[in-house]
Amino acid sequence: MNMLSRLHFFTVLLCFMTWLPAPALAAPPRGYDFLAFDKALNKSAAEQKPMLLYFGRYGCTTCRKMHQEVFTDPALREELSSDFILAYVDTESGKRIRLPNGERTTEMAFAARNRILGTPTFIYFSTEQKPLFKRAGFQSIEQMKRYDEYVASGHYKNQTLKAFLGQS
Amino acid sequence: MKTLTCTLLLGMLIQPAAAGWKFDHKTSIGPAQRPGVFHHLEGAGRKHIAVSDGTIAAIWEDDHSSDPQVFVAIKNPRDQQFSAMQMVSSGEEAYEPAITALGKRRFALAWEQDGAVYMRSFSNGQAGKPLLLSEHSASHVSLASSGEDFYAVWRQQQQRNWRLIVARLKINDTGTLSLLTRHPLEDRQYQHPVLYPSIAANSSGIMLAWEDRESGHTRLKYSFSDDKAGSFSSPQNLNEFFSNRNQYDKGSGVTRVSLAPFGEDEFIAAWMDKRRGGVGYGIYTAIGSEGSFGPNEKAHGEKGDQLPHYNPSTAGNRAGKFAVAWDDFRMGNADVWITTYNEDDEWSEDQSPAVASGSGEQAYPSIALDEHNNLHLIWLQRSSPDAPTRLWYSKGRFD
Numbered sequence: 001m002n003m004l005s006r007l008h009f010f011t012v013l014l015c016f017m018t019w020l021p022a023p024a025l026a027a028p029p030r031g032y033d034f035l036a037f038d039k040a041l042n043k044s045a046a047e048q049k050p051m052l053l054y055f056g057r058y059g060c061t062t063c064r065k066m067h068q069e070v071f072t073d074p075a076l077r078e079e080l081s082s083d084f085i086l087a088y089v090d091t092e093s094g095k096r097i098r099l100p101n102g103e104r105t106t107e108m109a110f111a112a113r114n115r116i117l118g119t120p121t122f123i124y125f126s127t128e129q130k131p132l133f134k135r136a137g138f139q140s141i142e143q144m145k146r147y148d149e150y151v152a153s154g155h156y157k158n159q160t161l162k163a164f165l166g167q168s
Numbered sequence: 169m170k171t172l173t174c175t176l177l178l179g180m181l182i183q184p185a186a187a188g189w190k191f192d193h194k195t196s197i198g199p200a201q202r203p204g205v206f207h208h209l210e211g212a213g214r215k216h217i218a219v220s221d222g223t224i225a226a227i228w229e230d231d232h233s234s235d236p237q238v239f240v241a242i243k244n245p246r247d248q249q250f251s252a253m254q255m256v257s258s259g260e261e262a263y264e265p266a267i268t269a270l271g272k273r274r275f276a277l278a279w280e281q282d283g284a285v286y287m288r289s290f291s292n293g294q295a296g297k298p299l300l301l302s303e304h305s306a307s308h309v310s311l312a313s314s315g316e317d318f319y320a321v322w323r324q325q326q327q328r329n330w331r332l333i334v335a336r337l338k339i340n341d342t343g344t345l346s347l348l349t350r351h352p353l354e355d356r357q358y359q360h361p362v363l364y365p366s367i368a369a370n371s372s373g374i375m376l377a378w379e380d381r382e383s384g385h386t387r388l389k390y391s392f393s394d395d396k397a398g399s400f401s402s403p404q405n406l407n408e409f410f411s412n413r414n415q416y417d418k419g420s421g422v423t424r425v426s427l428a429p430f431g432e433d434e435f436i437a438a439w440m441d442k443r444r445g446g447v448g449y450g451i452y453t454a455i456g457s458e459g460s461f462g463p464n465e466k467a468h469g470e471k472g473d474q475l476p477h478y479n480p481s482t483a484g485n486r487a488g489k490f491a492v493a494w495d496d497f498r499m500g501n502a503d504v505w506i507t508t509y510n511e512d513d514e515w516s517e518d519q520s521p522a523v524a525s526g527s528g529e530q531a532y533p534s535i536a537l538d539e540h541n542n543l544h545l546i547w548l549q550r551s552s553p554d555a556p557t558r559l560w561y562s563k564g565r566f567d
Contacts, residue, residue: 057421059385064416092386092423094210094264094308094364101554103206104236108423112478113553115497117448137446 028054028088029071032081037110038098040087044129050151051125052084055111057091060119062138073141080144083152091116124151133161187516189506189543189564194523197241197250197546199232201558206231207548209532209559211264211279212322213310213366214426214481216534217546217561220269224536225290226250226546227265227277228559238265238279240290243561250561256288256295257281268311268318269536270339276318280307285322287311289343296343301335301350314369314429319397321353321367321376329357332365332378336397353391353400358382366425370486372433375456377406377425385409385418388425388439392459401459407441407452408464423449426492430484430537433457438467438480438492448476451494453515467492467507469518477505483535483543489566491543495531502531504547508566521545523562529553530560541566 028034035043037053044051056063071077080086089097091111098104105113114123121136124147132151139147150156150164199205207230209216217226222245229238238257241250256265256277265279274291278301285306289296301309302324309322320335332353338346353376363386365378373394380389380403388406393399409419421442428436435456440449441464451468454461468477477496484490491508504524510516524530528551536544543564548557 058381059418059421061413061417064418065414068416092421096263099554102204103554104208104231105206106210109210112476115476117476118442118446 028056028086029067031077032071032086034086034088036095036097037087037089037107040085041100041129044085044125044127047085048127049085050083050127051087051129052080053087053089053123053125055089055091055114055116055119055121055123057119063120066120066138070139070141070144076141076144076148079148079152083148091119122147126151126156132156187510187567188519189521190567191521191523191545191562191564194560194562195243195249197226197559197561198228198239198253199230201556202232203556204231205556207557207559208236208263209534209546209548211266211310212308212364213266214424214479214534215266215268215311215366217536217544218267218269218275219536219538219542219544220271220275221273222538223273224250224544224561225267225269225275226559226561227256227267227279228546229263229265229279230559236261236263238262238277238281240267240275240277240295242290242293244273251293254293254295256290257286258298264308266309266311268313270313270318271316274339274343276311276313276320276337276339276345278309278311278320278322280309283307285309285320287320287337287345289339289345291343294343296345299345299347301347302333306333308364310365310367312367312369312374312427312429314371314374317369317396319367319369319374321365323362323365323378325361326357328359330360330362331357332362332376334367334374334376334393334397334400349397354403364424366427366437368427368429368435370429370431370433370435372457373459375427375429375435376400377427377437379423379425383418386422387419388422388437390437390456390461394459404460406437406454406461407439408443410443422452424480426480426482428482428484428490430490431486431488434484434488435461436482436484436490436492437461438482438494440478440480444473447474449478451477451480451492453492465515467515468494468496468505469507469515472496472498472505472518478502479532481534483537485537485539485541487539487541489537489541491535491537493533493535493545495533495547499525501527502529504530504533504545506533506535506543506545506564521562521564524549524560527551528555
């Protein structure tokens with residue numbers, strides 16, 4: 001295949017990929033193993049790993065920006081995937097989940113209960129599944145890496161996030 | 169001067185109380201509150217209560233029998249309490265029920281059961297034989313009635329394709345349901361989900377509204393039929409949206425539309441709308457007639473402007489009255505709020521009924537207006553976010 005043919009092939013492929021419909025449901029970024037909240041919570045407890053809960057929404061502008069500009073970073077993907085159990089909640093979804101108190105609810109009702117005002121919103125949980133802190137709106141690659149370090153390295157046990165971030 | 173001051177003071181003292189809804193004491197419906205039991209009022213269009221010739225019927229889902237199932241209870245005009253609940257679903261799991269009044273103290277009930285949509289009639293305390301409405305994987309059913317006609321809409325998935333299906337039905341004197349017509353809203357099939365349709369009917373026709381995700385974000389669409397669901401108009405945008413911030417911006421988010429008829433030929437639509445930015449959903453509305461809707465209007469007042477609102481429910485009657493209910497936590501915990509048009513055809517000040525506010529959470533309202541302008545309200549109450557729920561009813565009158 002010469003250079004021109006290869007270029008043509010990739011052009012056709014790109015057009016085809018553009019034409020393909022987006023994922024049918026509001027979805028987390030590609031290349032990550034995001035689970036439903038209840039499954040992620042159970043897995044976090046079983047593996048004693050911290051959990052990162054991502055509240056998103058279909059059509060969310062800032063979510064789409066983060067998917068394109070932040071979650072595509074290979075190093076961040078590697079760090080988040082290895083350090084956290086990842087959970088995703090679509091704030092407008094009727095998808096059914098089971099809460100720790102035994103209640104069956106929907107992802108939308110769960111987001112409302114957590115008073116999620118906008119998306120994306122990220123909540124970081126400890127290895128004991130206790131919420132540590134919440135971040136709303138666009139987060140840069142560097143910010144996401146710093147939050148990762150704060151939680152995964154256990155800094156949250158002896159200093160506040162503000163103090164930790166102030167050190168850098 | 170003294171006379172003028174006294175006159176003003178006297179005038180202030182004898183000024184009539186502000187107009188608003190006055191609600192009776194609340195009445196419990198369904199299973200008693202107990203650990204591990206959770207009710208849900210989360211059907212498409214939020215139609216969980218209906219009134220037929222003075223008889224009130226409520227429908228909900230709860231898990232008091234371990235699996236989620238759908239239950240109904242009624243309150244006849246002379247009854248002080250609701251009847252014992254009856255389970256109307258019969259599968260392994262049932263969710264998201266809907267109800268509409270058929271006249272002569274009869275009702276139609278529908279719900280999702282094990283991935284399909286079912287319907288039953290309910291009259292004289294007896295549920296009719298279940299009727300399977302859907303042909304493929306289906307959910308999100310909503311019901312409406314006008315005169316002798318009644319209708320159902322639901323979403324159906326076949327492989328990767330989604331459609332809204334509309335059915336016209338009839339009921340005979342023995343309560344047996346018959347399917348008269350059943351066909352897709354449009355010939356085309358969608359590769360993105362269509363969600364949470366709501367349906368309303370009056371003498372002018374049938375209005376549908378639903379969530380559409382074809383444009384890369386959620387938009388509300390509506391369509392109208394003036395030939396008893398034989399054909400529907402081309403879908404139009406219901407919500408006004410804005411998309412110019414950057415290349416990722418497809419428009420502001422919207423979800424969970426609720427429709428109701430009022431007057432002879434008008435409709436009210438209400439939904440959750442994120443156009444206000446980082447303060448969560450507002451409750452926005454539009455009024456429609458002759459097959460189309462007018463401009464969007466914010467229903468809640470300024471006191472609720474800086475926080476999110478959830479679970480809008482609409483109701484209207486042939487006398488021309490209509491109302492919108494929702495819940496928000498402006499007072500700390502979630503409370504039910506109601507608004508309607510005032511004499512100037514503007515949205516009145518938000519009102520939280522005393523029976524559906526205060527300590528704990530009061531949320532997920534569903535409302536119906538009877539022909540005497542009584543507003544029938546059901547909602548869920550819990551003492552804290554993790555506590556078991558309880559289902560309540562109260563009747564309000566606009567004074």
